[in-house]
Amino acid sequence: MQALTISQKDIHRFCRQYRVRELVLFGSASRDDFDSNSDVDLLVDFEPEAQDGFLTPSRMQRELATIFQRPVDLVSKAGLKPIVRREVLPNVQVLYASRETVS
Secondary structure (H helix, E strand, C coil), X not given: CCCCCCCHHHHHHHHHHCCEEEEEEEHHHHCCXXXXXXXXXXXXXXXXXXXXXXXXXXXXXXXXXXXXXXXXXXXXXXHCXXXXXXXXXXXXXXXXXXXXXXX
16 A cells, blocks of 8 residues: 555635535545555535636636646535445545635
């Protein structure tokens, strides 16, 4: 298993900029099978007042790829199907949670 190096300062800045309520790591990056070929799977939950422009998700994905120095898949928590939610949520690692986070 390869360790994932994360700048908490960069994550916090990113989340405040995009009005992210919660950002969590899932998939191989949160398990023992993460390696140098793995991408980073992130689940994002936005604050109610967040502005979601047309280009925002791709811009966010590019910025996160720069922060993590590897490809990133960004998934909206709101868009998770119930069966996927039950499989993914128990195995996440919280990277950022605003004070207003309600799980």
